[in-house]
Amino acid sequence: MLARWNMSLETSLSGPDFLRLLLLSLALCHQGSNKLQGPCGKPPLHERCGFPPKGATEKRQLSFRQRRFQMDRHVRAAGMQPVRVLQPAPVLDALPAPINNIREDPSVPIDYVKRDGVATITLNNPAKANILDKPTSDAISEAWIDLWEDRHIRCAIVTGAGDRHFCGGHNLAPRPDLTAEEREYLRTQRIYWPLAGTVHGQRTGVDGRMGDHYPRVWKPVIAAINGWAAGAGLYMLLTSTDIRIASAEHARFKFGLLSQGWIGNGPGPAMLVRQLRYADAMKILLTDEAFDAQEALRVGLVNEVVPHADLMPRAEALARHIVTLPPAAVRMMKEFVIRFGNLPDDQAWHVQNLMNSLLMQTTMDAEEGRAAFNAKRPPDYTGTLRRRGEPWPEPSDDDARRLDEAYRSGEY
Incomplete structure (x- = not known):
């Protein structure tokens, strides 16, 4: 059957496209096999892609989404850009004990900690203002899925490393492999042919994820705003967090796009007008001026302003309180309000x-x-x-x- 499928592909595909699809089909059929030999005398596919031999790991039933992410990792390691995958979420009919672990991986620009029913996501790229580039967005998305599917997690905290930036926004540095003309072409194409995820609410670019994917995690998310929240950092607060605690000394806020000649691709302006009074929201948008934590408290953007030393303790105290509440009722309350x-x-x-x-x-x-x-x-x-x-x-x-x-x- 695999041979017939490959022959049908050969009639319409050739070169790298066909090779990638062939690798995918082989991976699907032979995941875990230690008998599959690679082409041209290369090591077996399971060694090149990281598949464990059969019996090397505990057998565990995974959901479709978990298998998809694992397959992304294995196949992309064979030639595509890798996707970093967090540990699988627990199977519903066999929940493990509560997880107390710190995931430390220097190649992933976030720290993801799960402890006592609370998941903490820390944007960990302070040298670059904790920007929300694609690797960071990928890692946050996978953490978001994991904390949603882990039934022991009842609340989440999002913060940034250091005391200068919560999130400084998008990565505005141009990709070196694109010319100015190619960037203009892609921006124009996005108007008429947006990614399917932008239309149907699945994983897509940074703006699409914040506008649709992140808010649909029906568990409370607390923001511990340790520094600047500008551009996409402000978007994240508006779309993805429910309770916001700001550092009195370091938290600063700015829309940050109008002064560059943009109004933004994300949902920030609409969310700002819905969450604040019209006059306050329009002042933030139309002047594009920075403002501090006390002003954010006055206009209702944040719930509390605390000394910087008390920022994480206060966020953790709120999270611990939420953990004591009935989890199904908490998640349905958030879903009701948002939907x-x-x-x-x-x-x-x-x-x-x-x-x-x-x-x-x-x-x-x-x-x-x-x-x-x-x-x-x-x-x-x-x-x-x-x-x-x-x-x-x-x-x-x-x-x-x-x-x-x-x-x-x-x-x-």
Whole structure:
């Protein structure tokens, strides 16, 4: 079957394109095999691409997304640009113990730490203002997916290394392999033929990810703003964070694009006008002036301003508090606000009622919260889901009247 598929490809592809597709097909069919020999006497494909021999690692069922990212890493190592992959998320039917690890890899421009239910993403390129270039965006995206799929993680913190920059924006340095004419061609093409991810909300460029991919992680994200948040750094605050703590000494903010003759490709202006008062948002956008943490607090861009020494302790304290709350209810609250918060009130209320009924009917935390309140004890929220039960029996006439009265009273 593989041979027939390869022959059909040869009729329409040749050269590097065909070779890459052939490598992909071989990798799909022979992942983990130690018998596959490479062309021209090269080492076997599993050695060149990093595949472990069969039986060398513990067998584990992975999701489609996890297999895709692993395959990206293996295949691109054979000739394409590599993608750095974080550890797989736990399988839902066999959750491991909570993870306490620090992922240190100097080739990845972020530090990603998971500890006690909190994931911390630190942009770690202070020499270049913690810019959001493509490698950083790739690493953040993979961390975002990992913290979403890891059910032990209930909250995230995003910050920057050092005390000068939270994130200084995009990488504006031109690529050395592109001419000015080629850059102009690509910018024009983006207008008429945007990447599929830009249209359908999947992984794409930096702006597309911040506008659609990052906000759809329905877990609270706290920003610990340790320095400048400009351009794409301000975008990240607006689109990807829910609670914002700023350093009194070092946090500074700037839209940063209008003064360069742009209005930006990302969702920053629209998000700014939605989150702040119109007059405050327009002053930030139309003057393109920098402002400090106290001004950010005044206009409502941040929640708190604290001394720099207290920045991470305060963010971690908030995260630890969120970890104690019922995880399913927390994630559904964020999803409701982001997905349905702009609906007319009657429609939003209806959706909220449906989501709340789901929580009450399908999670154990809803019962635990009420039981703990009535018993005057601290609740123990686990996020456990209920098993679907048997159909309700039809009540007698007397029971039906009694239940109807209780239902109409709202006291149940």
